Amino acid sequence: MNLRLLQRRSGNGGRSVIAAQDSEAHFLLGVESIRALALDAIAKGLSLAQIVAAAPKGDAVDIAAEFEAGRLIAPIDHEDAAHVQLTGTGLTHLGSAEGRDKMHREAAAAEKQTDSMRMFLEGLEGGKPAPGAVGQQPEWFYKGDGSQLVGPTDPLTMPAFARDGGEEPEIAGIYIIGPDGRPYRLGLALANEFSDHVTERHNYLWLAHSKLRQASLGPELLVGPAPEHIEGSSRILRNGEVLWEKPFLSGEGNMSHSLTNLEHHHFKYDLFRRPGDVHVHFFGTATLSFADGVQTQEGDVFEIIAAPFTLPVRNPLKRAAPVEVTVKVL
Numbered sequence: 001m002n003l004r005l006l007q008r009r010s011g012n013g014g015r016s017v018i019a020a021q022d023s024e025a026h027f028l029l030g031v032e033s034i035r036a037l038a039l040d041a042i043a044k045g046l047s048l049a050q051i052v053a054a055a056p057k058g059d060a061v062d063i064a065a066e067f068e069a070g071r072l073i074a075p076i077d078h079e080d081a082a083h084v085q086l087t088g089t090g091l092t093h094l095g096s097a098e099g100r101d102k103m104h105r106e107a108a109a110a111e112k113q114t115d116s117m118r119m120f121l122e123g124l125e126g127g128k129p130a131p132g133a134v135g136q137q138p139e140w141f142y143k144g145d146g147s148q149l150v151g152p153t154d155p156l157t158m159p160a161f162a163r164d165g166g167e168e169p170e171i172a173g174i175y176i177i178g179p180d181g182r183p184y185r186l187g188l189a190l191a192n193e194f195s196d197h198v199t200e201r202h203n204y205l206w207l208a209h210s211k212l213r214q215a216s217l218g219p220e221l222l223v224g225p226a227p228e229h230i231e232g233s234s235r236i237l238r239n240g241e242v243l244w245e246k247p248f249l250s251g252e253g254n255m256s257h258s259l260t261n262l263e264h265h266h267f268k269y270d271l272f273r274r275p276g277d278v279h280v281h282f283f284g285t286a287t288l289s290f291a292d293g294v295q296t297q298e299g300d301v302f303e304i305i306a307a308p309f310t311l312p313v314r315n316p317l318k319r320a321a322p323v324e325v326t327v328k329v330l
Contacts, residue, residue, distance in 0.1 A: 232306020
């Protein structure tokens, strides 16, 4: 049975945590956040599954109805958004080089491999090292702090200056840093790692700019060992009709890197092991509507679903109003 944890916000500003297994779901009494639950588990030397099993259960809840009502929020957060780090890795999935290479190869000589292809091939060769060994480091990028994280049904808003707003159907690892500086993986969440692919295509060195965008998480935190195989579907709705739809695969069986290797190359940096911080790390994808020539527009709705998650992440696309920024010399 897959244990999933969800966070709910009520109309009066109150919060609660829901534990779901198979088709049953119940409120956890006296628990207001998954982060607090995780810190309690660390303090008591228990796993999340053990701390949930010991917690008193409240009323049953229909999580599908809560999702449709918009009451489910991202399954991790922090009172201070600056203590949530959004990061990710790319070119980690089998087949993920194809779409990226399409974007970049025009800028390179025909007889020369692009940097994207080189990095992908290096990951194929060394991304799954033997236990205890250090493998090839992946592409890495920064997306922002917790202020960039939106809920499972909230709009994904691209800046006024963005060239594009495109979906990336992914799985994200959710982590908290314990009091001793040790990273703990709480589980996995379905995610839309939203990016600006037109900006990235213009010049690969603009990848860093293209990734400074919002991202969304599905409402369920999948607790326990990561599935070897995750299969889902990503689609775009326009005016209520399906504009584009494609299956996607994730999980280590479909990746050129192991999760352990990706985690090592993120948490090897001291600044990412600050006690109390939360990390949301996106593991990459091989499926993009942009690679199929789709041009998104305001009002489009991105919908991603994948088993063993039972609820989707569904976000409409918006564009922010222009903001004039000037620097004043003091």
